[in-house]
Amino acid sequence: MKITDAGIRPYPAGDSTVARMALEAAGLGFDSAVAIGDAVHRPPGIEILRGAVIGAASVKEVLKRVRDPAVRRADIVYVDAGDTSFNRAVVSIKEVNVVRSIHAARRNAFDHVAARTAAEQGVAVDISMAPIIHLRGTKRQRALQRYADVLSLQRRYGFPLTISSGARSILGQRSVREIRGLCALFGMTGTEVTEALASVGWIAEPHRPVEVVK
Amino acid sequence: MRPRPPAMRTKRRYILARILPYGVQVDQKQMYFAVIEAATSLFGDAAVGLAQPAVVFCEGGYVVVRCRRGAENDIAVALATVTSVADERIALRTVATSGTIHALRRRMKPSRRHSGDEEVKIGETYFAVYRYPRQKVDLVEKGIKHQKSLFFTEADLEER
Numbered sequence: 001m002k003i004t005d006a007g008i009r010p011y012p013a014g015d016s017t018v019a020r021m022a023l024e025a026a027g028l029g030f031d032s033a034v035a036i037g038d039a040v041h042r043p044p045g046i047e048i049l050r051g052a053v054i055g056a057a058s059v060k061e062v063l064k065r066v067r068d069p070a071v072r073r074a075d076i077v078y079v080d081a082g083d084t085s086f087n088r089a090v091v092s093i094k095e096v097n098v099v100r101s102i103h104a105a106r107r108n109a110f111d112h113v114a115a116r117t118a119a120e121q122g123v124a125v126d127i128s129m130a131p132i133i134h135l136r137g138t139k140r141q142r143a144l145q146r147y148a149d150v151l152s153l154q155r156r157y158g159f160p161l162t163i164s165s166g167a168r169s170i171l172g173q174r175s176v177r178e179i180r181g182l183c184a185l186f187g188m189t190g191t192e193v194t195e196a197l198a199s200v201g202w203i204a205e206p207h208r209p210v211e212v213v214k
Numbered sequence: 215m216r217p218r219p220p221a222m223r224t225k226r227r228y229i230l231a232r233i234l235p236y237g238v239q240v241d242q243k244q245m246y247f248a249v250i251e252a253a254t255s256l257f258g259d260a261a262v263g264l265a266q267p268a269v270v271f272c273e274g275g276y277v278v279v280r281c282r283r284g285a286e287n288d289i290a291v292a293l294a295t296v297t298s299v300a301d302e303r304i305a306l307r308t309v310a311t312s313g314t315i316h317a318l319r320r321r322m323k324p325s326r327r328h329s330g331d332e333e334v335k336i337g338e339t340y341f342a343v344y345r346y347p348r349q350k351v352d353l354v355e356k357g358i359k360h361q362k363s364l365f366f367t368e369a370d371l372e373e374r
Binding site: 019023 | 234235255256287290291294295297303304305307308348349350351362363364365366367369370
């Protein structure tokens with residue numbers, strides 16, 4: 001079981017290089033991290049996976065973008081959440097691994113139909129720590145509400161969750177213990193946090209039936 | 215007024231947190247305001263009033279926060295949401311919680327910062343180079359106020 005930070009944005013998107021963030025993540029109790037963007041550097045000691053984010057307005061655009069060479073190279077493909085119909089369609093696309101930015105979507109944008117499809121397809125929903133850490137007031141309350149809603153759907157339908165720090169700097173990274181405390185704010189238990197942190201491992205390498213190659 | 219006997223005093227817990235980035239100078243009062251703001255916005259006035267958080271001291275790259283016993287987990291979560299002190303970007307990494315400051319002082323390790331004379335040019339900007347153990351390199355923009363910081367490693371610097 002690998003404890004993974006499901007989303008960091010290293011230099012040049014942020015102010016810390018992927019090697020430095022990897023060093024920091026190892027010190028904070030992570031075994032691997034997903035670097036969004038072209039992280040060519042593979043530092044020793046911690047596994048860095050490559051992530052690609054698709055921010056699209058329509059499903060048609062998502063289908064087009066998943067064929068991009070940069071997206072095809074990625075270990076994990078993320079899609080930014082949108083409205084209800086978009087989310088329902090996006091979770092059924094084979095190439096998509098994770099739906100992210102759920103805190104920024106409208107209430108009930110990720111509904112029970114999307115949740116059931118996500119569970120069937122093995123598509124995860126990402127819970128980013130960045131809104132809880134950086135936002136204040138009603139915006140943070142809204143993010144906590146969305147996460148609590150996603151958690152109740154996850155408990156009912158059993159789709160995977162991932163947890164990301166969303167850090168662009170080493171100053172935005174948080175330890176596993178701190179993440180456990182932050183997730184407790186919307187009712188996530190310690191076991192659920194551990195499962196969510198470990199889920200990137202099997203999303204990247206799913207257990208498929210054995211194929212006989214002749 | 216006579217002090218209360220020890221058995222009747224409120225039990226306290228002390229939380230030790232490391233301040234990142236290394237070498238940043240933070241005023242104790244400003245740190246107190248940042249911690250209170252973070253805790254109040256997360257848990258509300260009533261919960262923070264009962265938790266009684268206070269900054270005991272802030273020196274050597276560490277801060278010790280005091281709170282009522284039983285509220286230490288909530289205050290540690292609140293510390294994770296502190297992102298700036300007096301317009302300076304920082305992060306607080308909880309190191310340990312204890313019933314005595316003496317025990318926490320044993321966990322405080324001085325950060326060994328090497329030089330600041332060396333400089334490097336990235337794009338059009340000059341940065342002062344500060345080296346730390348485990349090959350960590352902090353680059354601080356040369357200037358007087360609101361300097362940008364970059365966080366590299368020795369290997370990243372050699373590749374440039």
